[in-house]
Amino acid sequence: MKFGREGPQEVISMELQSYVEGKWQRGSGNGTTLVNPANEQPLGTATADGIDFSRALEHARKEGGAALAQMSFAQRGEMLRAIAKALHANRDELLSLAMANGGNTRSDAKFDVDGAIGTLTAYADWGVELGEGPLLADGDATQLGRSARLFGQHVYIPKPGVAVHINAFNFPAWGLGEKAATALIAGMPIISKPATSTALVAYRIAQIIVDGKLTPPGVFSFIAGSTGNLLDRLTGHDVLAFTGSSGTGSALRATKSIINGNSRVNVEADSLNAAVLGPDVENDSDVMNLFLSDVVRDMTQKTGQKCTAIRRVYVPKAKVATVIEQLRERLGAVKVGDPTREDVTMGPVATAQQLRDVRSGIGKLATAAKIVMGGADPVAGIGAPSGKGFFVAPTLLFGESPAQGDAVHELEVFGPVATVMPYDGTAAQAAALVAAGGGGLVTSVYTDDKDFLRGAIVGIAPFHGRVVIGSSKVAGQAIPPGTVMPGLIHGGPGRAGGGEELGGRRGLAFYMQRVALQGDRALIDGLLKR
Numbered sequence: 001m002k003f004g005r006e007g008p009q010e011v012i013s014m015e016l017q018s019y020v021e022g023k024w025q026r027g028s029g030n031g032t033t034l035v036n037p038a039n040e041q042p043l044g045t046a047t048a049d050g051i052d053f054s055r056a057l058e059h060a061r062k063e064g065g066a067a068l069a070q071m072s073f074a075q076r077g078e079m080l081r082a083i084a085k086a087l088h089a090n091r092d093e094l095l096s097l098a099m100a101n102g103g104n105t106r107s108d109a110k111f112d113v114d115g116a117i118g119t120l121t122a123y124a125d126w127g128v129e130l131g132e133g134p135l136l137a138d139g140d141a142t143q144l145g146r147s148a149r150l151f152g153q154h155v156y157i158p159k160p161g162v163a164v165h166i167n168a169f170n171f172p173a174w175g176l177g178e179k180a181a182t183a184l185i186a187g188m189p190i191i192s193k194p195a196t197s198t199a200l201v202a203y204r205i206a207q208i209i210v211d212g213k214l215t216p217p218g219v220f221s222f223i224a225g226s227t228g229n230l231l232d233r234l235t236g237h238d239v240l241a242f243t244g245s246s247g248t249g250s251a252l253r254a255t256k257s258i259i260n261g262n263s264r265v266n267v268e269a270d271s272l273n274a275a276v277l278g279p280d281v282e283n284d285s286d287v288m289n290l291f292l293s294d295v296v297r298d299m300t301q302k303t304g305q306k307c308t309a310i311r312r313v314y315v316p317k318a319k320v321a322t323v324i325e326q327l328r329e330r331l332g333a334v335k336v337g338d339p340t341r342e343d344v345t346m347g348p349v350a351t352a353q354q355l356r357d358v359r360s361g362i363g364k365l366a367t368a369a370k371i372v373m374g375g376a377d378p379v380a381g382i383g384a385p386s387g388k389g390f391f392v393a394p395t396l397l398f399g400e401s402p403a404q405g406d407a408v409h410e411l412e413v414f415g416p417v418a419t420v421m422p423y424d425g426t427a428a429q430a431a432a433l434v435a436a437g438g439g440g441l442v443t444s445v446y447t448d449d450k451d452f453l454r455g456a457i458v459g460i461a462p463f464h465g466r467v468v469i470g471s472s473k474v475a476g477q478a479i480p481p482g483t484v485m486p487g488l489i490h491g492g493p494g495r496a497g498g499g500e501e502l503g504g505r506r507g508l509a510f511y512m513q514r515v516a517l518q519g520d521r522a523l524i525d526g527l528l529k530r
């Protein structure tokens with residue numbers, strides 16, 4: 001299949017293969033069909049049925065683990081840099097694949113692909129900074145006895161197993177890249193599995209890594225299709241990093257081998273991210289503009305299929321009418337259709353199942369809120385064949401009496417959908433409503449009022465992995481809440497999965513064993529020399 005800047009040149013069905021035990025392998029059976037969500041044309045099939053996952057794991061642990069153990073942090077950093085460069089060299093093709101298989105506009109596709117390249121590059125730099133030693137010091141040493149000679153030092157060392165990475169459908173490039181970056185710098189070989197429905201981008205990335213011989217044997221494996229009995233074969237030295245829905249996350253945590261082996265599991269699940277407009281924010285101010293832009297971007301970027309997208313919008317009661325009017329105006333300019341067209345600003349959702357879920361989710365939200373724009377009705381996408389494509393309209397709701405336990409505070413509708421709700425202008429009520437979402441990845445607070453901000457942060461922060469503060473001094477340079485930065489942690493408590501990824505060097509801890517070394521200071525210092 002040839003993909004250029006404008007998208008796929010021809011539609012042919014390709015068979016995606018898995019790369020395990022150092023070779024590309026076909027699965028058995030018909031597999032799952034991958035489609036273009038803008039026109040429902042098949043793009044390929046994927047199945048990993050019949051693949052021997054015991055041997056795949058053994059190969060990764062033995063060959064990959066040994067190869068990474070021979071490499072310093074700096075060398076692993078250079079390995080990531082080579083991957084980032086190779087992805088950049090193939091960027092146009094990757095963008096086209098994301099547009100074809102993910103329903104991404106070019107801008108959405110860049111968000112995913114450039115996010116992967118940027119995160120790999122950031123970790124490449126941190127790897128080089130960590131230097132040539134085999135161990136990482138964790139904090140300061142402690143003197144243990146009367147003599148300064150006897151002391152204790154915590155260190156991190158790579159875990160001796162394999163890191164299994166399972167990703168969600170919405171970020172096939174970034175999901176693979178951000179998990180690979182931290183695991184590989186830390187020194188663990190990976191087996192990466194994208195969501196099957198949008199796997200084309202990740203598959204091409206896997207080909208680029210394998211064909212370019214960018215990792216030593218066993219360090220990188222890839223599964224196109226289901227993981228079969230792979231998780232049943234994990235040991236306590238392996239780890240699982242999962243991104244996807246809460247339901248799948250909980251089911252995977254309950255895998256017998258994972259429980260029995262006490263294997264580490266990191267879950268990044270769903271989240272009812274919120275935006276809170278402070279009572280001090282004036283109409284037509286820079287902060288109001290930032291708030292409105294963030295809400296509209298989060299609702300429509302990647303057709304709202306972002307784990308960090310704003311789903312709940314809390315506004316002081318007196319400003320609700322103005323905010324809804326402004327949002328309607330901006331959302332009214334969104335053009336829904338075939339994402340390869342330049343005039344289209346929002347593509348379809350990724351799959352037929354997603355479309356069904358979003359439509360039924362809007363219906364459920366409508367039990368607690370009124371639809372003020374959009375809705376669950378079928379949408380004819382600009383440039384799409386008649387009756388085809390998984391399109392949905394940007395949908396805004398108004399929930400007059402928000403309350404813990406209502407559908408808006410319980411249900412993640414994974415599409416271009418958000419609900420505006422009033423609060424009484426106090427930080428205490430805003431924080432209580434935000435917390436009613438059960439724990440989230442990110443919430444943004446827009447204010448210049450220091451007292452309001454303090455109250456909001458104290459109330460909101462314990463329920464989140466990240467809080468973004470939008471104020472007049474940073475309005476011109478603010479990074480949107482939906483953008484995950486490699487240097488800051490990504491994850492959140494409660495319904496968000498309780499996980500934590502990235503955060504610069506912090507992200508390595510998941511893939512490493514922390515050990516307390518106790519003995520002669522000079523000998524231990526020698527081990528830590530770079």
Ligand code: NAP
Pocket residue numbers: 166167168169170171193194195196197225226227243244245246247248249251252267268269270271306307412414441491496497
């Ligand atoms: P999903 O249906 O839970 O699937 C996620 C991944 O799990 C896919 O790769 C899927 O593979 C795999 N999977 C499903 N059942 C499995 C099993 N029994 N054993 C092993 N793997 C299994 O989620 P999704 O629909 O792809 O993603 C949407 C959800 O992800 C949303 O709720 C969103 O909020 C969340 N999300 C969270 C984050 C975050 O960082 N917190 C980021 C992105 C998305 P198949 O595709 O082959 O079934």
